[in-house]
Amino acid sequence: MAQRLTWCEISLGALQANLAEFRRLVGPACLLAPTVKANAYGHGLVLASKAFAEAGADVLCINDLWEASILRAAGLALPLHVVGRVTPEQAPEAFGLGVSLVAYDRGLLDALDAAAAGSGRRIGVHLKLETGTNRQGVGLDEARHLVRHASGLRGVAVVAVATHFADVEDTTDHAYARQQLATFRAGLAALRDEGLPDLKGDIANSAATILWQEAHLDMVRVGISAYGMWPSPETFVSATLTHRDRHLPSAQAEATGFHGKLSPEPNPPRDDLVILRPALSWKTVVAQVKTVRAGEYIGYGRTHRTTHDTRIAVLPVGYYDGYDRGMSNAAYVLVRGTRAQVRGRVCMNMAMIDVSDVPGVQAGDEVLLIGRSGDDAVTAEQVAAWAGTINYEITTRIAESVPRIAV
Numbered sequence: 530m531a532q533r534l535t536w537c538e539i540s541l542g543a544l545q546a547n548l549a550e551f552r553r554l555v556g557p558a559c560l561l562a563p564t565v566k567a568n569a570y571g572h573g574l575v576l577a578s579k580a581f582a583e584a585g586a587d588v589l590c591i592n593d594l595w596e597a598s599i600l601r602a603a604g605l606a607l608p609l610h611v612v613g614r615v616t617p618e619q620a621p622e623a624f625g626l627g628v629s630l631v632a633y634d635r636g637l638l639d640a641l642d643a644a645a646a647g648s649g650r651r652i653g654v655h656l657k658l659e660t661g662t663n664r665q666g667v668g669l670d671e672a673r674h675l676v677r678h679a680s681g682l683r684g685v686a687v688v689a690v691a692t693h694f695a696d697v698e699d700t701t702d703h704a705y706a707r708q709q710l711a712t713f714r715a716g717l718a719a720l721r722d723e724g725l726p727d728l729k730g731d732i733a734n735s736a737a738t739i740l741w742q743e744a745h746l747d748m749v750r751v752g753i754s755a756y757g758m759w760p761s762p763e764t765f766v767s768a769t770l771t772h773r774d775r776h777l778p779s780a781q782a783e784a785t786g787f788h789g790k791l792s793p794e795p796n797p798p799r800d801d802l803v804i805l806r807p808a809l810s811w812k813t814v815v816a817q818v819k820t821v822r823a824g825e826y827i828g829y830g831r832t833h834r835t836t837h838d839t840r841i842a843v844l845p846v847g848y849y850d851g852y853d854r855g856m857s858n859a860a861y862v863l864v865r866g867t868r869a870q871v872r873g874r875v876c877m878n879m880a881m882i883d884v885s886d887v888p889g890v891q892a893g894d895e896v897l898l899i900g901r902s903g904d905d906a907v908t909a910e911q912v913a914a915w916a917g918t919i920n921y922e923i924t925t926r927i928a929e930s931v932p933r934i935a936v
Contacts, residue, residue, distance in 0.1 A: 571924030573933030645684025810900030828873025
């Protein structure tokens, strides 16, 4: 394979440490199911999946059968659970790949039953219950009908009920999320009464897994935090305040008025705050260094004009690779441990940075787009702020053509 001039380094130690942290939170009885869809949130589907498998994951959550086929071809024997849409036409492929999947219509149940006919095997199904996100899923009455319908199918086993929170990571006011949790618990109980007393429940994403022990139920689908990133500042604040609330001496709590007021809601006690280790660093190299005279323009659209003689380094990375155009004239990168500002517009395959204050920069020098260098760092969260989006989008949009290297 030809060497690329931009690449991501993925820390296996960080991935495994994050999974160990979540195992500590959920305990041995709850299934720990890191989500590896979207190229493992940009960290490399096969690389991250193998790391999680070695670290003790029970299940891997994926979005579709294409991802399942890649993981099976790579030798992953771990249970795979498809959380996205599987069509009735894909039922034979789903059966062949040995996955469990989300379902919410009779057509898919019947197709799965036909695909399993005569095999003596049953395909595990998680019914998606609608609780207020209004994405995939059905209401309780329809879910009851699906359970009754599935009871007459020999090739299908309804093994669990799932749902998804709408805003648990978006706010420190979790009233709506708690309403969803209560709705889900009631629905799970009602469906167990349909002759499925062992029916499992899974609702917790990263934020709910971190914040609420009562949301763990039988399986947690940990997403972005398995890769060492917080789902949102609000989740970090909620977790931090709850931790501080528990550990403030009562007299101090009374004096500050902190106790019972800043904590979003009472949570079961935990020993310490969750520690997450970002696993991804994104790097490139300097392609060229040049001096641009005072008063000259840099890049398309002439959006930056120098006010003094400026040393510019050209980077062989652009928005095709996933380095967002929103970085134009806004972001900084790290060169030799020093911040260097992006100047001009980010191009399809190139970007320019100001290295006037970084002595000795030359072609071939390593440049850090995301990651830590010495005492400084460029985080996915900072890049997301420049681009006006969230950290999820920043890492998942790093092009799959950019190599992921395990370190």
